[in-house]
Amino acid sequence: RLSPRTDSGGKPRGTHLVSQSRSRPLLSPPLQDGCAEAEEAAGPGGLSLVPPSLPEEGRMDLNPSFLGIALRSLLAIDLWLSKKLGVCAGESSSWGSVRPLMKLLEISGHGITWLLGTLYCLCRSDSWAGREVLMNLLFALLLDLLVVALIKGLVRRRRPAHNQMDMFVTLSVDKYSFPSGHATRASLVSRFILKHLVLAIPLRVLVVLWAFILGLSRVMLGRHNVTDVAFGFFLGYMQYSIVDYCWLSPHNAPVLFILWNQQ
Template sequence: MPSPKAKNPVRSGGSPVVSSSSDRFEFMNKTLLQRQGSDPATARLRASESPTRRRGSSSSTGSASGQGPEEDGIRLNPSFIRVALSSLLAIDLWMSKRLGVCACEDASWGSVRPLMKLIEISGHGIPWLAGTVYCMYKSDSAAGQEVMLNLLIGLLLDLMLVGIVKALVRRRRPSHNRMDMFATFSVDRYSFPSGHSTRAAMCGRFVLTHLVLAAPLRVLVHLWVAIVGLSRVMLGRHNVTDVVFGFWMGYVQYNLIEMLWISPLMLQRLLGYDV
């Protein structure tokens, strides 16, 4: 007669009682698979993709490639040069807006706008070209003609270089500017650099070097150069950096004229005349 202990009793719930630990684990695993509706292979695949293994694999991949979180943070930070340039540009726009007090008649200094426009014409290229040609034609001495000839070459060089730089940079004029300038061209819709500033700096150095002037007149030439540059910002034609770069460019252009100085004899040789 079998012993009652050998039998597997059945509980009221209808599930057999498993005495072995391995049988109990297998039974629970199968029950879990039935609840999830998947096969054992899928369960093993999910177990292999546990968060612990994923964290380990990502850390190993990051260490293998040599790109840790610190390097990613450094790469996302903008460079110091870019931040500095952006800050300088913001300051330039702010100063230009504050100094544009003659940009229109309704501005704080709108009553001074006609005087600023007169100063603008005094630094325009057309009056300087016409005046240089007239002086060269009326001059009786060879030295005077030589000086006026090189000034004419410098003015033409200034127009060419400023046009090239404006076409390359293509910086728009300030938003508060009114396009009512005297005798403008297609390239004049750009503002960098200021052509009036380059011309004023170059012609000012040229006049002070090659013309004999009294002390009061020399002071007036310096004041004229400074006022021409300031009027460009006050009228809203240019930003501050346009004028500053224009002064530097005019200074360099004068040095270039001195290096390429053309005498009447050299001009005759270039034109092919026998001396």
């Protein structure tokens, strides 16, 4: 703003610039830098062609991956369905009266039950063919216990919230849920029996039904989620392939059979 300067006689002598610092404050350095960036990005006519970028910590992931959404949806469905099927989780549940029968079925698929039974039959067997089959069944059961314990220790998925910790003979890793050891054992043993025992068709159907109902009972008792049992069935099925590939016989493991024969 120009202001006239007068002398002692009141006549104007010239003009000078009057500071406008009190009417308009100066821009702070950060704002000046922002204005400079905006001017550089401005197009013809002073219009900005590039929108101002948000700070790094203020940005939001507006495009989550499809895999992440699918996994979260699968987990939600798994938890919801497992809770709906847990009809024997407690005495006050809708099927609470069937709980003792389900716990008896739980014992029939327990690892200790199968280990003790296999050892007893192995001691009573007097044929090399029977000992060979029972020796490999023992190997399969030990492999199953090792693999399931390893995966449970790595994944560390907690059991469902509606489960009651009144299980038959639990170990340290049994507080974890994934995968279901009963389901892996049911799948492994049923495939083993159907492969190496000569059974009539009704008995073969009973073996398959036992494996399926045992896996279902784990969800009904609230011991496991549906995905724990489903993966357990798959894992047990694949474990038998390992046992079949590493089949122990007097030809490839003669020392083992000789030592057992001397007992």
